[in-house]
Amino acid sequence: MSFMQNRGSGQCAECDIYVRISQDLTGDELGVQRQKERCRALAAQLGLKVRHVWVDNDLSATKKNVIRPDFEAMLQSKPQAIVCWHTDRLIRVTRDLERVIELGVNVYAVEAGHLDLSTPAGRAVARTVTAWATYEGEQKAARQKLANQQAAQQGRPYTAGIRPFGYADDHMTIIADEAAAIVEGAQMILAGESLSAVARKWDEAKLQSPRSKVTGAKGWTLRGVKKVLTSPRYAGMATYLGEVMGQAQWPPILDPGVHYSVVAILNSPERFSGGKRTGRTPGTLLAGIGNCGYDGCTDTVNGRGYRGVPVYGCAAKHTRTPRSIADDRASKATLARLMFPDFLGQILESQNAQDGQSGAQLQSQAQELRQRLDGLAVAYAEGSISLSQMTAGSTALQKKLEEIESEMVSSAGIPPLDPVKGAAGLIEGWPSLPLPTRRAWVDFCCIVTLNPAKGRHMSSMSVDDHVTIEWRDVSE
Template identity: 80%
Template structure:
């Protein structure tokens, strides 16, 4: 709001508005104000205030025009605008202006005397036609946008998307690499915050955020990028996938849909386990609670890393469990009856064992479940769920076919054998160690039942049973 000079002659307030200001330089509203001032001078009116709503629609119900609201509260003697549709576009706003009982002067639409029945009737007629024109224009634009999306053409009227150039088609190499990295971070169990920090630290900025004066990436902005079908080469309209896009993809479909399943899982916001998240601890999802028999997960308890079930029956220190389980697994590996059966049953093709394939298949199944749950909760559309399920299902079928020819044992180096496995245990990848623990042991974590954790022995905390290979 800009305050202007006032005198003894009749006063008026100027109101200017523009629906979309792509540059943010307010040149459109300034041109309107200049014309309004010329009219005020011609009418002999002194300008009290100039009210400006820049880059704001007057037809959307959820959009509030701050200066329009302030104008109504200020009780103006008269209102001057460039055109009446800048001031009022819908009947509900017209009636509020009518309640003021003042004259409205427009540079391009003449004078509306709202103090008389005839003037009010004219105003209502003009507004009705403006509303009709706006609705017709919106319908035509909607049809044009829908057709463009069906043809895979980009919507270039808006700000360029992160990862693509101003033509919305050309891949920006540095930004595309960041998108791939961010997707892999989510698949490996890292958070949106970690991705946002990584992108911000790399000096990358959201084009939309920059247009609004932002600097660092927000969680919402990162999620919007990583879950958009745009990045697997699909065009959308109002959230629905319309078909193959004309621009090149940045992400593989299975990576994209894995990220979508993780980030849109309702459990992500309720403290539950993340669907599709790679376990980050040795016994999570393997060990069971001795009270309720549910699987346990890694968590914190009074500042100590522990394993516990969802019903908090157990708070077993992670260090005790990991040490006990590792030793029991290695002991099982060197036991005579077990070693012979492993060596006799070992078959591996190209160094890939069934454990890797089983783990990957399980992740894919969890992501399929995650997509279905996300759709049920309204987080993604039916077309997104269908396309994602199809892509993940094809990969799952390929893995299932490969599993038919494997022996069903965890990874083992054919040269180093079991001895190498034992010697390298501390340095083996976590998925490999988890696979051997699950293959060799049944791990039960026992509730304290009133005992202090420090007074319990290792056997009080953890019960180990060896699996038979025939299982």
């Protein structure tokens, strides 16, 4: 029965309202609200009773991988008629039009008139309108892609989306506290810390991702942190579809050498989600450093829990040494060793400092840069970065490597040590040092062995019963 027949029989025909916008940057749904008001007015003018209002906000109708939940639900509900603001809000591609045609209902649009899909003529008109809408959409997309590519080649920012973390709404002006957090996050990754540590740091500083203000997400995700720290835009590079197009007009936040070092680390195939994370620095002081003291066991220990207590133990569980006892003993032994004149004196002599930097530090930096150059090549081979990113990153890192190698005279092979503050600064600032630095010094100064209980209760064991320390010889 048609709509007009319903009216003639004295019955009040029903309709469903469908509204949609492709992009809602603010999330306030004002666009769909305006459509609702106009559609309700048209329904009242036609004498239609509104059965239900279907809303797909911030959703495209042309992308194959985008599902419109309310559009699908409306089709399933078998409406008697559909009212929309414009037919292109309802149907933009032929595949969706054919599904609406199967309903055999009238479609009323505020801005595009009436389509009677129950007749051959009406269906022919609808198919023609949709074909031209598809054509115009494709033409518009092609024009937009070309404009975006030209903008990237000229170094101009893409400002249609949400602002990037670190920059203001114009996508060019640096926001000081966010930029400082990005720099600190990059240094944490270079120091061997994890993405989780960076995410916690940013959350503690109450720095919110601009996207989370729209989506309502709470806190930084590992994916979000990685996306920021590996984006070329923070090194002052403009990109298009992942390809570096050239120098950007906005100021960089990260030095290119720092940025591409971080990219090499975070895109290493050894760092993956799920399973064993072989490329990640251990999260405890003695994991992989402390030795199991059980006779015949050659394993190192790792952190685990035992009856609610954090402990160290080997894979065979020969030991269950409380972490607090082992960490405290190893830390004190390391600092005590640094205070011995024979040890500290020879370390300082071996540094062979030049221009405020030690030969050991320069050697360490050079080695890290070589590893990161290799990491960029592997990341490109794995498909994690593009050819342009690898080329730009290799150029930046190679330049830094050449500078370091020109300054480097000799290598003492010691962990990081501030050339100004020296060992005194190391000792004073020990609790706040990055975990990788403390681990390096413990391993450099001491041989730590964690002993099995051998039937004794933990509470009856002294610190020396739990932990045995041997100082390494300086000549080693």
